[in-house]
Amino acid sequence: MAIKATARRAQTQAPASVSEDSWIEIDGLDKEYRPRKSAPTLALSDINLTVRRGEFISVVGPSGCGKTTLLKILAGLSPKTGGAVRIAGRDVTKPLPEVGMVFQAPTLLPWRTIFDNVMVPAEIQRLDPRRHRERAQQLLEMVGLNGFEQKYPHELSGGMQQRAGICRALVHDPAVLLMDEPFGALDAMTREYMNVELLRIWQESNQTIVLVTHSIPEAVFLSDRVVVLSPRPGRIAEVMDIDLERPRDLGIMSSDRAGVYVERIRRHFNAAGVID
Amino acid sequence: MAIKATARRAQTQAPASVSEDSWIEIDGLDKEYRPRKSAPTLALSDINLTVRRGEFISVVGPSGCGKTTLLKILAGLSPKTGGAVRIAGRDVTKPLPEVGMVFQAPTLLPWRTIFDNVMVPAEIQRLDPRRHRERAQQLLEMVGLNGFEQKYPHELSGGMQQRAGICRALVHDPAVLLMDEPFGALDAMTREYMNVELLRIWQESNQTIVLVTHSIPEAVFLSDRVVVLSPRPGRIAEVMDIDLERPRDLGIMSSDRAGVYVERIRRHFNAAGVID
Amino acid sequence: MATSNLVRKPAQPPAPSARPARRKFDLREKPQLWLVPTVFVVVVLAWEYGVQLLGVDEYVLPLPSSVVESLWQQLGDDQFWGHFWVTTQEALLGFVIGVGAALVLGTFISQIKIVEATLMPYIVAFQTVPKVALAPLFVVWFGFGLTSKVVMAAVISFFPMLVNVIEGLRAADADKIQMLTVFGASKAQIFRMVRLPSALPFIFAGLDIGIVFAILGAVVGEFIGAKEGLGYLLLQTNYNFDIAGMFAVLVVLSLMGLVAHFVIRLLQKRLAFWAEDTKVIGA
Amino acid sequence: MATSNLVRKPAQPPAPSARPARRKFDLREKPQLWLVPTVFVVVVLAWEYGVQLLGVDEYVLPLPSSVVESLWQQLGDDQFWGHFWVTTQEALLGFVIGVGAALVLGTFISQIKIVEATLMPYIVAFQTVPKVALAPLFVVWFGFGLTSKVVMAAVISFFPMLVNVIEGLRAADADKIQMLTVFGASKAQIFRMVRLPSALPFIFAGLDIGIVFAILGAVVGEFIGAKEGLGYLLLQTNYNFDIAGMFAVLVVLSLMGLVAHFVIRLLQKRLAFWAEDTKVIGA
Amino acid sequence: GGGSDDEAGGEGKEAKLTMAIASAVIGPKEEVAVYAVAKELGYFAEEKLTVETINADGSVAALQAVASGSGDITPADAGSALGAVEKNVPIKAIGGLVQNWPWVMAVKPDSPITGGADLRGKKIGVISLASGSAPYARAYVKAAGLDPAKDVELLPVGVGAQAAAALNDGKVDMLALYTQAYAVIENAGTQLKYLTNPDVFTGIRSLTFSVGARDFDAKKDSYERFLRAAYKAMLFSAKNPEAAMKIGYKVFPQILAGKSADERLKADTESLAAWLKTATPASGEPEQFGDWGAISDDEWAKTQAYTKEAGQISGDVDLKKLWDPSLLSGANNFDKAAVLSKAANYTA
Numbered sequence A, B: 001m002a003i004k005a006t007a008r009r010a011q012t013q014a015p016a017s018v019s020e021d022s023w024i025e026i027d028g029l030d031k032e033y034r035p036r037k038s039a040p041t042l043a044l045s046d047i048n049l050t051v052r053r054g055e056f057i058s059v060v061g062p063s064g065c066g067k068t069t070l071l072k073i074l075a076g077l078s079p080k081t082g083g084a085v086r087i088a089g090r091d092v093t094k095p096l097p098e099v100g101m102v103f104q105a106p107t108l109l110p111w112r113t114i115f116d117n118v119m120v121p122a123e124i125q126r127l128d129p130r131r132h133r134e135r136a137q138q139l140l141e142m143v144g145l146n147g148f149e150q151k152y153p154h155e156l157s158g159g160m161q162q163r164a165g166i167c168r169a170l171v172h173d174p175a176v177l178l179m180d181e182p183f184g185a186l187d188a189m190t191r192e193y194m195n196v197e198l199l200r201i202w203q204e205s206n207q208t209i210v211l212v213t214h215s216i217p218e219a220v221f222l223s224d225r226v227v228v229l230s231p232r233p234g235r236i237a238e239v240m241d242i243d244l245e246r247p248r249d250l251g252i253m254s255s256d257r258a259g260v261y262v263e264r265i266r267r268h269f270n271a272a273g274v275i276d
Numbered sequence C, D: 001m002a003t004s005n006l007v008r009k010p011a012q013p014p015a016p017s018a019r020p021a022r023r024k025f026d027l028r029e030k031p032q033l034w035l036v037p038t039v040f041v042v043v044v045l046a047w048e049y050g051v052q053l054l055g056v057d058e059y060v061l062p063l064p065s066s067v068v069e070s071l072w073q074q075l076g077d078d079q080f081w082g083h084f085w086v087t088t089q090e091a092l093l094g095f096v097i098g099v100g101a102a103l104v105l106g107t108f109i110s111q112i113k114i115v116e117a118t119l120m121p122y123i124v125a126f127q128t129v130p131k132v133a134l135a136p137l138f139v140v141w142f143g144f145g146l147t148s149k150v151v152m153a154a155v156i157s158f159f160p161m162l163v164n165v166i167e168g169l170r171a172a173d174a175d176k177i178q179m180l181t182v183f184g185a186s187k188a189q190i191f192r193m194v195r196l197p198s199a200l201p202f203i204f205a206g207l208d209i210g211i212v213f214a215i216l217g218a219v220v221g222e223f224i225g226a227k228e229g230l231g232y233l234l235l236q237t238n239y240n241f242d243i244a245g246m247f248a249v250l251v252v253l254s255l256m257g258l259v260a261h262f263v264i265r266l267l268q269k270r271l272a273f274w275a276e277d278t279k280v281i282g283a
Numbered sequence E: 001g002g003g004s005d006d007e008a009g010g011e012g013k014e015a016k017l018t019m020a021i022a023s024a025v026i027g028p029k030e031e032v033a034v035y036a037v038a039k040e041l042g043y044f045a046e047e048k049l050t051v052e053t054i055n056a057d058g059s060v061a062a063l064q065a066v067a068s069g070s071g072d073i074t075p076a077d078a079g080s081a082l083g084a085v086e087k088n089v090p091i092k093a094i095g096g097l098v099q100n101w102p103w104v105m106a107v108k109p110d111s112p113i114t115g116g117a118d119l120r121g122k123k124i125g126v127i128s129l130a131s132g133s134a135p136y137a138r139a140y141v142k143a144a145g146l147d148p149a150k151d152v153e154l155l156p157v158g159v160g161a162q163a164a165a166a167l168n169d170g171k172v173d174m175l176a177l178y179t180q181a182y183a184v185i186e187n188a189g190t191q192l193k194y195l196t197n198p199d200v201f202t203g204i205r206s207l208t209f210s211v212g213a214r215d216f217d218a219k220k221d222s223y224e225r226f227l228r229a230a231y232k233a234m235l236f237s238a239k240n241p242e243a244a245m246k247i248g249y250k251v252f253p254q255i256l257a258g259k260s261a262d263e264r265l266k267a268d269t270e271s272l273a274a275w276l277k278t279a280t281p282a283s284g285e286p287e288q289f290g291d292w293g294a295i296s297d298d299e300w301a302k303t304q305a306y307t308k309e310a311g312q313i314s315g316d317v318d319l320k321k322l323w324d325p326s327l328l329s330g331a332n333n334f335d336k337a338a339v340l341s342k343a344a345n346y347t348a
């Protein structure tokens, strides 16, 4: 099903100097958590990364290595302790309006129906209600939640809540989309289906996507580049170009080239000693 | 690392009539949710299943098909609308002490340290504190959370919280272990490592395990039998015996026989039209 | 891979089927239907005979029968209804003002930390002052009429509401606020979409305390200087040594409080419905 | 697959490293350090000159300067400290009793639905009755001494606490309760491990309101009939036309309330620490 | 009746009594003139009495206290006592205290109001509409031939500062308070002009000693001794109010409320004197006072009529149920000269 991108495209009027090639710039980023009661934790150390406009980047790394932390800093939710982060030439110190995010936990509002939850970003940014209601409906249908629009979050299964969270991040068609394990609670089949749909939406809309995932094949299938993080504190172990032609379909994953990428990333994990 | 099963084994003094072959009996189970405000949802329909004592069963099925519902009914948390459920010969109408559970969301108590969270079941059942503190410490080390014992849940990443939840379900060495996507938030490598560890613990302890998972290979790798549920309302599409010798290691998954099982289960999903 | 699309259109359309099931009526399921009246009868009987047995004198605690008789007489009296409406009006106005002010101020205080540090001490300090002692000031500033009683009711219902509003607005889940923040929500939007709904249980606790105290405040205000109202009627009956009449007025006040309480609880059920539905069945 | 085990022993041991970082002191970060005194001076000056400008009579609202003078005189008087301790004692005892009773009853009510349906109406009804009207009863039952004031303080601090306890114990997260239930927790364990900690923000709101009202209750109890205590002193100074002296007593009462409020907030920070740490930085 | 003189010597047993003060505060009034003086000068001790005080918030509460046994004896309003008896509250009045009508109208010194005739359209400040001052104001207006419901407006202004402020701010044109309350206001620096009460008010009684009726017979004897001590103290106070006030400070240091005795003595003495004037015969010197506590049938009739008018009672109360003057002759049986000389020569 085709989800029409709304005509509006976030007013990302970048300063003339910003090249489309360095749409997101992360420069020597450090992050240390300093809880009041306990010892500090170094979560990210010296992260350097530049993302092109319209690029699809995946971030993989062992649990607890700082992936969520990285996304939260990009989203302007969490202060960094060192380095610089810029999106479209602007320093990220607070959330930017052109950024959408799928959270690791669904985080729906229990007092809103699923439909109204999905409409939250459109409501916040006061976007044309009629058009976005239509889009929300289409997105919900895409993820198989038709019939559940008027239910409340606690009446949905874990995976269904996560799908609603994905719809919410897509409804206002953000220029930059940050996704934190959006498909973690989905069965393998639904997940593959959602991968395909996401690719389609991305191709139609020219979004810049940063996806955190635990599935290496998923990362390879979707991305232009895969960023591999080392265990905590997260450092960039490798940034791998995925040289598979687009548009891709799931069949490509059985190709040798894809297998090589998957194996190479896997080896990083093993090298880092993540698994026995 | 060897986690010693505590000497105590839940006082499952089954009535003499209960055969070890029907340790868990699910008989024509129906479940309909009837929310006050909205239309009812049929979640499970006519589920029949018998689980042997010490068996490892996995449940797979598309998102929203009723897997969590099934576990909650087994755990005595959610009332059924029809049929019968018995564990060790006793009707399940409320939680039984010999059952442990890993929840889909980690559900840690924010006012307790990770260590104290893991100790919750031991504390509730007033088990020997010294021995269980030791066990908790071993489990935390096994899942890679050493150094985080005295932190509070919000200081942990999503995957780390989930691992703490697994330790909590294991700490009191329950006779029946219900696990709802316990490894969903873990990267592939950590997940595989955890699979191996879980198998080892299971083999050492003679636990009966019902595992809900989205990973078909994981289900095949771990289980004696895999239960495939149809899309909502969940019905049993197939119960598949996994005839792979034990003990298993990850290498077995590259065997043809395993591949056949995976493919057969996959086909169920496709037949049910879950994915395009 | 096949190109069916059943995630979109699940195989079983009747997913959410039919309509909510009617629950059948069962006295055992609603024991309050007989327990509440039973307890009422027991309380009244205990009062009636307890007064006699304990040797409490009727002029200190009159018998329920005399109170009911006196109440009956009062209810037939137009003047009584005049008093009743005056107090109702004062209490409601005071409640609305007090609670409204607490909402506004509580919002400020909870949002802007510095406002709390500078204002809260004065509010607490003012609250600990017995308002009766300020009666002269009240009268000088607000006159002898309705206003001074409304102010009294407002002032006394203000504080419990304020504390609860502040605490409630703070109780909002950090994750939900983060979520809204990412989507560019302003403080006002976060307030409306997350903080306010999260605070509802606190707010309703505040309203519940507030309305009861507003009635109390209006009555105390009437004690200080009034020509009408139930508080005045209390003084009058007391002055006339009509203790049964005084208790009849107290009964009326109690009923006012009860009605207000139930209205607020009903509103809560309506507005904070999601809290109801998430209750665990097992626990 | 390799057989390293770095999940167990992460490659970087300094995971949680060193110790909490010291924050450095900055006046701009803590504007209350100068704002609070400034506001205080402004309030006092406004009072001093407002009284004169508005032409409020000094025997209605005295000048702060006379109040301070009078306060100074009082503080040097042994009798005053006697009054002070009496009221403190009454208020604290009443607070402990009222709040304790509310905790116990609130626990019952929130756990056993039927108790609520049968008891709550009487509690609300009783609350709406102005206690002053029941003074003769109080006196007959509790005498003219300390007890009747303690009862008054207890009764008035009871209700806000009760409502908050009930609401708070209900606010517990259903998932957490389910989790405990699975592990076989008894109602008492669920209460201790989840309900009570979840209710803490409500309970502290209740305590905050409760302590302020307990002081008020003790003072009002003294109004009804006492020979000592700050409430008595209020009546006496008022009767003596010593309005500055009366305001000095009011100032002392305010300070009592403030100290109690801050103690409770401090306790809250200590006991409900996790609520602090989960606050969002961005919002 | 007529008490037996034999008991006059105080041969009764040791007894403990509690006197309920019908007011929430202690001030230069009955508790000083009666209680403090009797206690400090040993008048109670001579009668083998130990007397304590409690404060009840008003006459009704005080009567409730003595009727229910929380207190034994109280100087409470006669009208309230009549009301109590009508409601079958078991009390008895055993002796008078305040003899002269204590209520009076006051205006600002420059007020054009000179008497009842000028009251039309005026606002009268009363303590509260449910207090003795409201019926007094109505009766005053009525005595001037006006309709209290239409021609004037009553506003509840309390006493003390609040009342003074209401008058000074022009919120009311006049006040209807008792004399001692005016003394307090005048002491604080507000000047007042008093209107004369018409004759209808003479003979109406207010504060009267009342006791519980239930164990009256058993306690009769100690009540008589109490009255005797009380009237001795009254005589002493009437003769030397300043000494009485000083004694008052000793017994009730809380009257000072943080101030020094020197600071307050003059004003408090004036206040006490104002009260004593209402509680002693309208004319004559203390040397001539006798018949303490007597209330004539005519006075009772006037009091009944007034109380009925005020709405405190609905019909005539059977006086036999209330008034028991049998203790009075015994109560008056004391050595006046000794008291008077003690008063004249008192040094602290």
Ligand SMILES: Nc1ncnc2c1ncn2[C@@H]1O[C@H](COP(=O)(O)OP(=O)(O)OP(=O)(O)O)[C@@H](O)[C@H]1O
Pocket: A154, A155, A156, A157, A158, A159, A160, A185, A186, A187, B033, B034, B035, B041, B042, B043, B061, B062, B063, B064, B065, B066, B067, B068, B069, B070, B104, B232
């Ligand atoms: N509390 C509830 N009230 C109403 N309906 C519910 C409730 N919980 C679950 N459901 C419905 O029951 C169905 C099954 O839910 P369940 O959580 O068991 O699915 P699941 O198989 O665990 O899915 P997932 O893999 O996404 O977690 C869903 O359609 C859901 O909408």
Ligand SMILES: Nc1ncnc2c1ncn2[C@@H]1O[C@H](COP(=O)(O)OP(=O)(O)OP(=O)(O)O)[C@@H](O)[C@H]1O
Pocket: A033, A034, A035, A041, A042, A043, A061, A062, A063, A064, A065, A066, A067, A068, A069, A070, A104, A232, B154, B155, B156, B157, B158, B159, B160, B185, B187
């Ligand atoms: N609020 C916090 N306070 C203190 N430490 C934190 C906080 N949030 C995260 N951390 C720590 O930072 C590190 C990285 O956490 P993060 O959530 O970014 O991991 P992640 O890569 O997303 O892991 P996962 O895959 O398990 O979600 C972890 O060691 C965690 O303990």
Ligand SMILES: [Mg+2]
Pocket: A067, A068, A069, A104, A180, B157, B158, B159
């Ligand atoms: Mg994460």
Ligand SMILES: [Mg+2]
Pocket: A157, A158, A159, B067, B068, B069, B104, B180
């Ligand atoms: Mg589930």
